[in-house]
Amino acid sequence: MSKITEFTPLAQPVSRDDKPDYFVERDGLVFAGTHLIVDLWQAEHLNDSALIEKTLRNCISAANATLLHFHIHAFEPNGLSGVAVLAESHITFHSWPDQGYMALDIFMCGKAEPHKCIPILKAAFNPGSVQISDLKRGVVG
Template structure:
């Protein structure tokens, strides 16, 4: 059964789209590169950091899955969120990590940046922002 929200007395369901910088979009996707970072081979530390990012951003954690690679000790994984995800891929031998932080709704992905800075102590952070789903 299809109900036309305009024809009914009820409000349409929240589609979790957001208004960012005056643009309606599905969410904000941050591409984050950490250079000169520490503890990128410590899977327990990385899990704690992902949980701290979820809390700081106001997101809702559904599941975390991390994989520890040998022999370099790199970690790849994802925190699956009701609002989307946070992923990490680390190369501890190069002191480099690549993260994606994609969130919709009221979550604040940029709140992850200070958490990452404190947890991994990088010498440099590069952040690119993409507004996903513009014009939908």
């Protein structure tokens, strides 16, 4: 039987006076970054790896983020998964073309602006609906 222990953080929270550059202050909070969980429904072109890569590269540019690595994996008979590793964190996605559904995970730290990805995604995939969860990660205090 395993014993449950209380979580002890390895590092102390960052104070407002010595916060690293990648932390931001917005809406009265100090935090590391914004994490968007984006669901596109009734979307098009979800098995087009070239379009998806071009679209995510456009998102990265618009958000003022820095691309470090990009990879897409194709599934048989269809569907794609991919990751863009960013200096500011990442964008990941998985598509279900038969369902017209794409799940995206957009996490950007510091001054990057992940919300600027949304209009680009809408223009590229023409979804019937978009669901967005907007989370602040690494909230200090």
